[in-house]
Amino acid sequence: MCLGFHTAHAASFDLSWVMRLFMSSTFFLYVPIKQIIEARMSLLQVSALSKYFGGLKAVDNCSFKVEEGSIVALIGPNGAGKTTVFNIITGLLKPTTGNVSFNGEVITGLRPHQITRRGISRTFQITRELMEMTVLENLIVQSQTKTIFDIFRNRFLDREHTRAMELLDFVGITHLANEQAKKLSYGQKKLMEFASVLMPEPRLVMLDEPAGGINPNLLESIIERIQELNRKGITFLIVEHNMEVVMNLSHYVIVMAHGQVLTQDTAEAVQCDPVVLDAYLGEA
């Protein structure tokens, strides 16, 4: 009986361990699968990113995700680290620590053109047009298949020429196609830059202060175009100070201050968040 009991006990003991092992392995499997699914859903994932300039922590352990098909605003007071984050994502700067994944692939350390080829395209806070070239040439140089020497030799592919003209039409400056970039007004340069950023057929467009210094009519037109592109599936990450633009456009907002992510929420929620208000007032 003892033996029997012992045997029975041993059997149930074994069984419980099998069950426990099964349940715990299911649990441990469940967690990574959940993480993989979540990671898959995010087009862009910034993980524990830091960037130090000497003793200055411009970006400090910053993590966030951008889901495919969304419009995300990245806001924060001057010096919060927004442009530095953009520069790291697009390969202009190497992070001190942390990494960036795009479409499930780690892209940290890749060169800017390699990152563009993977589907990320951006504008700069200060427009960076090639002054001596025409508007059309400025667009074609952004496409990934031609070098600057090909442009000077006028060796365009028809496809690129057609796409550039379509994009100029999309932003309403076809009439400026053959104008030298240096002759454009500030607003026209912004439109040219917006068209240029679409040339490589990006999945993620990153705009650094698209509303900066432009008049309300032009702003309205840029907002409409962003929404139209987003309906076609293009994802946007936008640094913007103009809260009206942020409210109109963004599905959610990431707030940075002192290199860190303070909060992530809807535009309505962050606007009234005391932590966010504090961060802005602290800078005033």
Ligand SMILES: Nc1ncnc2c1ncn2[C@@H]1O[C@H](COP(=O)(O)OP(=O)(O)O)[C@@H](O)[C@H]1O
């Ligand atoms: N290349 C650099 N060298 C040294 N400090 C820099 C450099 N770039 C940015 N910074 C500093 O890093 C901080 C974050 O800057 P930035 O990313 O431009 O902020 P934001 O775009 O949010 O205004 C600021 O204090 C800025 O002066």
Ligand SMILES: [Mg+2]
């Ligand atoms: Mg900036």
